[in-house]
Amino acid sequence: MNHNTLQIERNGQIATVWMNRPELHNAMNEHLIADLTNAFRSLNEDHSVRVIVLAGRGRSFSAGADLDWMRRAAGYSEAQNLEDAHKLATMLKGIYRSKKPVIARIHGAAIAGGTGLTAACDIAIATDAAKFGLSEVRLGLIPATIGPYVVDAIGHRQARRYFLSAERIDAATALHIGLVHEIVAEAQLDERIASIATELCKGGPHAIFAAKELLGDLRQSSPLDDTLLDDTAHAIAAIRVSDEAREGLGAFFDKRPASWVPASTS
Incomplete structure (x- = not known):
């Protein structure tokens, strides 16, 4: 598979989808969204793939929305914004409804859309230095398309706090509220994910x-x-x-x- 914003690695039955915009902390724009949509669709049709890992190159998992993309979207009409939002919603749905189990490999920043990606995955393993947050209201926005997945992960009561306060969420808090399943030292992250992926491959x-x-x-x-x-x-x-x-x-x-x-x- 050829993608401009992704690298896809295969190790036996496990496919790792690397978001590959490290200079921009894997911030999402229309190209990354389209590539993720196509990658998950293709991997779900590949019977040799049993587990998908979603990861980010560089210092961050995903720092949310690309600033240039947001600047351009601010000038869009409502109809253009609706089309843009539907593409993001389709990408998130494709991850959440994947036929194959999806593990989020989280390190560094996983803010706004990065928090949404975390929540859309079946299993989320983070380093102890990972940071999360739903920062949208501070920009006059709301966490709309990611909202169903975040509420599904952390529950309505916790979401009421973090949707409104836009506080940063450290790894320990993310574990406590159910956003991630485990936190590990960064040196142990890949080993732990490989272990979980191996267990998943044992299921029918x-x-x-x-x-x-x-x-x-x-x-x-x-x-x-x-x-x-x-x-x-x-x-x-x-x-x-x-x-x-x-x-x-x-x-x-x-x-x-x-x-x-x-x-x-x-």
Whole structure:
């Protein structure tokens, strides 16, 4: 894949998508947004890829929006801004709804849109020096397109504070509020992500995607909802008779790795 703003590396079943605008702290503009959209679409169609890692070259993960892009957008009509915003929303949706699990590799600044990217990924691992923040209101803006993913990650109550205050969020606070799953020393970041990616590769590809869909169904649900409970019964009944489940259960009882598990990780 050829992208102007990205570098994509492959290591077995793991693909790392590097945002590659280090001189601008991987700030987002229309070109990076388009490249990310296309990269995730392509990787989701590639059956040899099991895990996607989203990372940033240089000193930062992503420092938010490119200033030149913002300056140009300020002169756009409302219709042009709507088209621009839809492209950003499509990119974020593509990451969040990826069929493959996505790990965010976070170091340095992950501000505004960078915080949104963090929240859109399934798993977020950050260094202890990472910084986050929802700075939009200080520019007279709102964290609109990233909002659904941030609220999904940290909950409505925490979002009320950080949407309004635009405070910087350090790594320890990000862990506490659920924005990231783990914080590690920078020297350990790649090793930890590789370890998690290896564990993810042990899951059935269809089961991983089905589990992500199940999480979506459970987001606004309750154990008091009989329809939901019936739907979950149908879901497990259907997947039990799938070829993947038959292979997974057979491998478990035979005490061997399932066919989808890489030989080096079994």
